[in-house]
Amino acid sequence: MTETILLDMDGVVLEGPGTPQSVYDRAADTAAAELGLEPTDRQRADLRAHGYETVESACCALGADPREFWRRKEAAASRLAADRIRSGERARYEDVAALESLAERATLALVSNNRHETVRFVADHLPVPFAAARGRDPTPEGFCRRKPDPHLLRETLDELGIEAGLYVGDRETDVLAAEEVGLEAAYLRRPHNADVPLPEDAAYEIESLGELGNVLEKR
Ligand SMILES: [Mg+2]
Incomplete structure (x- = not known):
């Protein structure tokens, strides 16, 4: 067998142990820029957070579709993660x-x-x-x-x-x-x-x- x-x-x-927070910070900033959002510092911190509910409430306050933001943040994080692995940083x-x-x-x-x-x-x-x-x-x-x-x-x-x-x-x-x-x-x-x-x-x-x-x- x-x-x-x-x-x-x-x-x-x-x-x-995992993807560093700095990758998610950059991914959230990328997604926000792609959608033309202008978050306050507090909203930016929420968009960078891990939990969906925090991200969702920040998106709603900014008038953005939270699912679309989430998809773009995940895609940006994947691109950054691939770059880090390709370059040997990770x-x-x-x-x-x-x-x-x-x-x-x-x-x-x-x-x-x-x-x-x-x-x-x-x-x-x-x-x-x-x-x-x-x-x-x-x-x-x-x-x-x-x-x-x-x-x-x-x-x-x-x-x-x-x-x-x-x-x-x-x-x-x-x-x-x-x-x-x-x-x-x-x-x-x-x-x-x-x-x-x-x-x-x-x-x-x-x-x-x-x-x-x-x-x-x-x-
Ligand atoms: Mg593990």
Whole structure:
């Protein structure tokens, strides 16, 4: 039986726990400029925020369509994220190299809370043959379906036509989402989560992607 390993992206293959706020700040400013908005400092801060309701109320005060603003902000963030990865400003972890040989014996997929466009870009950019890549849709609904919601994992399992496997993540939300869809969770230690208590339901704790070959042999 071919094994299946789904991997989170931020903090697992890309260095650092996630997209820095500065990217969303610039993305919000770009979207505001595209729509010709002239926000006050307070409104600009709200447009740069993460939660949809805050963004929505700022858009409404400015007479802008919040869904259109959201779509443009997500698109701008994806362009900026791709530039940072292309230039090497945001690097991959060195142990990603281990995935290249692992792909010969396991089906690999990327499943991330990050934007779908960015996850797709990373899957194409890395020298690893991912069978699927899934991130959040650039809509308020997509933002609500981030892990621990199991939606993204379930969709990927359906796409691959499989029901069992391993999910590798660096947060408790990854472990919770994995459990929800019947995947075993491997909790990966990185500098940013070195001191975080091991989530209760993690089936494995690993220090490097290079250990995944051993994990497959233990299962
Ligand atoms: Mg992560």
